[in-house]
C-alpha cells in the first residue's frame with residue numbers, strides 16, 4: 001500500500017490568520033463533508049504514574065478557544081492517569097482527507113454545570129450505559145454486564161437519569177496545536193501554533 005498525498009491547496013501560515021480554532025473547525029467541517037466516519041473522534045494519549053503512555057479513542061464534544069472537551073468515566077484507566085498526571089495529547093486522525101490535528105496540553109475537568117448540560121443531550125441508553133459500566137474494570141461475562149444494565153434501568157425507571165458522580169468532561173488545553181497536511185514525496189506541511197502568544201512554527205515533515 002502506497003498512497004501519494006497532495007492535490008489540494010497547501011495549508012500556509014496565512015490560513016492561521018484567524019487563529020487555530022477557526023482553522024481546526026474548518027478542517028473538522030471538511031472531514032464531516034467528506035463523510036469520514038466519526039469525524040470528531042480523537043486518539044487520546046495519557047501517561048501513567050511511571051510515565052508509560054496509553055492511547056484510546058474518545059469523541060471530542062466541543063472545540064473552543066481554550067481547548068477541546070471530551071467526556072468519560074473519571075474512575076477509568078484514563079481517569080486515573082489524568083488524576084495523577086493531568087496532561088494529554090489528542091489527535092484527530094483525518095486520514096481520508098490527508099490531514100491530522102494534534103492538541104497537547106494540561107487537562108482539567110469541566111464544571112459540573114457543563115457536564116450536566118452535555119449529559120442532558122445524551123440518549124437515555126447512553127446515560128444508562130454510563131451507570132452500568134465500571135469502565136476499564138474487568139467483568140466475568142457479557143451476561144454480567146447486561147445484568148448491571150438491567151439493574152440501573154430498573155433503578156431509574158420512570159424518571160430522569162442523573163449524571164453519575166464518576167462521569168464528566170475534561171478539557172485538553174490548547175497549549176500547542178499542530179496542523180498536518182499530507183504532501184507528495186512525504187514532504188508534508190506541518191504548522192505548530194502556540195495559542196498563548198500566537199507563534200506559528202513550520203516543522204519539517
Ligand SMILES: Cc1cc2nc3c(=O)[nH]c(=O)nc-3n(C[C@H](O)[C@H](O)[C@H](O)COP(=O)(O)O)c2cc1C
Nearest residue numbers: 038041056057058059071072073076077078079136
Ligand atoms: C469511535 C470511538 C469513540 C469513543 N468515544 C468514547 C468517549 O467519548 N468516551 C469514552 O469514555 N470512551 C469512548 N470510547 C471508548 C474508549 O476508546 C475506551 O475504550 C474507554 O474510554 C476506556 O478507556 P481507558 O480504559 O483507557 O480509560 C470510544 C471508542 C471508540 C472506538
Ligand code: PXP
Nearest residue numbers: 058059071072122123126127135
Ligand atoms: C464508553 C463511551 N463513553 C462515551 C461515549 C460518548 O458517547 P456520547 O456520544 O453518547 O456522549 C462513547 C462513544 O463511543 C463511548 O464508547
